[in-house]
Amino acid sequence: MFHVYLCTSTVDATRTLLASTSRTKKTFPLLGNLLDMPSGYEWFTFLKWCNEYESDIIYLKVLGTSMIVLNTYETSIEFLESRSSIYSGRPWSTMVNDLMGWKFNFGFNQYGMEHNCNTIRQKLIFEKETNGQRNLLNDHICGNFETYFLPVIDSADLFKPPSVKAARDMLQRCIDEPDDILAKLRHMSSQSIISIAYGLEVASKDDPYIGIAERAVVPLAFAGAPGAFMVDLAKKWNAYRVEMLGKPFAAAKEAISQENKAGQNTAIDEQSIKEIAGVMYTGGADTTVSAIASCILALLDHPEVLRKAQQELDNVLGSSRLPEFSDMDSLPYSTAVVKETMRWRPVAPLNLPHQLLADDEYRGYRFPAGSIVIENAWAMLHDENVYPDPLCFKPERFIKDGKWDSSVRDPLKICFGAGRRICPARFMAFPSVWITVVSMMAAFDIRKSVDELGNIIEPDRNFISSLVCTPNYIACKIKPRSKEAEALIRASAAVSDFQ
Numbered sequence: 001m002f003h004v005y006l007c008t009s010t011v012d013a014t015r016t017l018l019a020s021t022s023r024t025k026k027t028f029p030l031l032g033n034l035l036d037m038p039s040g041y042e043w044f045t046f047l048k049w050c051n052e053y054e055s056d057i058i059y060l061k062v063l064g065t066s067m068i069v070l071n072t073y074e075t076s077i078e079f080l081e082s083r084s085s086i087y088s089g090r091p092w093s094t095m096v097n098d099l100m101g102w103k104f105n106f107g108f109n110q111y112g113m114e115h116n117c118n119t120i121r122q123k124l125i126f127e128k129e130t131n132g133q134r135n136l137l138n139d140h141i142c143g144n145f146e147t148y149f150l151p152v153i154d155s156a157d158l159f160k161p162p163s164v165k166a167a168r169d170m171l172q173r174c175i176d177e178p179d180d181i182l183a184k185l186r187h188m189s190s191q192s193i194i195s196i197a198y199g200l201e202v203a204s205k206d207d208p209y210i211g212i213a214e215r216a217v218v219p220l221a222f223a224g225a226p227g228a229f230m231v232d233l234a235k236k237w238n239a240y241r242v243e244m245l246g247k248p249f250a251a252a253k254e255a256i257s258q259e260n261k262a263g264q265n266t267a268i269d270e271q272s273i274k275e276i277a278g279v280m281y282t283g284g285a286d287t288t289v290s291a292i293a294s295c296i297l298a299l300l301d302h303p304e305v306l307r308k309a310q311q312e313l314d315n316v317l318g319s320s321r322l323p324e325f326s327d328m329d330s331l332p333y334s335t336a337v338v339k340e341t342m343r344w345r346p347v348a349p350l351n352l353p354h355q356l357l358a359d360d361e362y363r364g365y366r367f368p369a370g371s372i373v374i375e376n377a378w379a380m381l382h383d384e385n386v387y388p389d390p391l392c393f394k395p396e397r398f399i400k401d402g403k404w405d406s407s408v409r410d411p412l413k414i415c416f417g418a419g420r421r422i423c424p425a426r427f428m429a430f431p432s433v434w435i436t437v438v439s440m441m442a443a444f445d446i447r448k449s450v451d452e453l454g455n456i457i458e459p460d461r462n463f464i465s466s467l468v469c470t471p472n473y474i475a476c477k478i479k480p481r482s483k484e485a486e487a488l489i490r491a492s493a494a495v496s497d498f499q
């Protein structure tokens with residue numbers, strides 16, 4: 001089904017080479033399709049249009065800007081991978097990049113400005129000796145930056161110890177304070193990133209670095225929303241960003257120079273190091289939380305899935321240990337629970353917009369340079385030809401004869417984007433979501449909350465419509481499956497150093 005549905009204004013129609021078969025929708029010349037545009041949850045509307053017009057690509061013109069929406073996996077491969085040299089730009093956001101000062105973030109920039117890790121490495125002239133600790137800061141010092149953001153190497157192993165520790169610390173926090181699971185998840189993901197990026201320990205409550213980072217990153221979600229373009233607010237948000245980049249970096253540098261004189265007298269490009277750690281926080285904190293939170297929501301509605309996963313976990317782990325990364329291959333069903341979550345409720349339903357850098361032509365249609373290209377991951381992950389009954393949460397769809405069924409398309413091929421801008425941290429991100437979810441399933445019963453009268457409180461199943469989609473709030477009851485499970489959690493959290 002390779003069709004293009006061109007939704008054009010009459011003005012645009014004279015300039016765009018339209019194939020005679022294309023169908024058009026009546027629009028106002030200046031606004032183009034502005035009045036058709038949904039004000040939230042755009043992925044549903046784009047998918048509806050795709051079905052309505054039997055087209056896997058939708059072309060829109062909104063206030064003079066062309067938008068190309070890709071609704072199938074095949075089109076995302078065709079454009080973002082096969083034609084990646086011209087489909088890897090990013091639309092420039094004056095609000096986020098200029099006013100709020102985030103233009104250092106290579107994820108918001110044109111391809112190539114900071115993607116060449118060798119260039120970054122050359123900028124980071126740090127002495128080689130460190131105290132032997134592995135974290136982003138120290139690996140910069142060692143000149144190993146590319147191992148972090150380039151997906152070619154399996155150095156994700158470096159991320160695993162802090163991820164395991166953050167997950168296990170979270171289990172203990174859930175026992176001690178069982179309410180507000182979303183807050184625990186946010187703490188866990190921040191802890192993991194701060195320890196990977198800076199090698200800093202975080203406090204179990206009210207950690208200053210986490211507070212600083214959240215203040216800086218939260219406004220990014222609002223800045224993307226229409227109507228948020230208030231310059232005064234942007235200045236304030238910019239100050240939060242400066243604080244976020246500066247404070248944990250200063251603490252980490254101090255820690256290094258106390259233990260090792262290497263950090264003191266070098267011509268380092270401190271700004272670059274701060275910024276790259278900031279990029280990790282921006283990219284990693286909310287996304288991980290969203291995936292785990294969606295999984296909890298799914299498990300609340302599907303206790304039978306949780307039971308089945310627990311059976312598998314018990315068979316593999318017994319009752320004397322919590323999961324490790326090395327168990328992944330022995331846990332196909334539990335892994336399917338995590339992947340099915342990422343399909344069922346994708347973290348970023350529209351991924352991140354790309355920008356077309358040169359005029360292009362496809363099956364007789366012309367796409368003008370500057371068009372914004374949107375990858376509708378929601379549509380791709382809910383394609384009923386690939387995932388029958390797509391709205392249902394069914395980990396079994398990935399299992400055949402008790403094993404992972406590799407003939408079903410792995411959702412990870414879609415939910416991290418495609419082409420040159422594909423999430424560079426995907427080999428770290430999935431394991432970090434996985435270890436948290438399987439640890440929770442192994443150790444806890446996860447149930448719907450009940451009120452004082454014993455009535456079940458249904459969870460809020462709504463998601464915030466934003467670049468990253470997270471459940472609003474999750475009312476649930478999480479408690480250790482047994483006394484042995486509780487003892488195991490406390491004992492594992494007490495082992496503080498996984499490095």
Ligand code: HEM
Nearest residue numbers: 107280283284287347351352416417418421422423425429
């Ligand atoms: C479950 C977790 C995550 C998901 C689902 C996710 C998803 C994505 C997606 C969809 C994109 C856009 C890809 C495209 O434009 O085609 C992206 C880009 C990016 N992600 Fe992730 N991500 C996750 C975790 C992380 C983490 C943990 C980090 C950092 C530590 C990170 C750093 C980045 C960066 C820097 C980019 C921009 C890349 C570029 O523009 O070249 N992400 N991610």
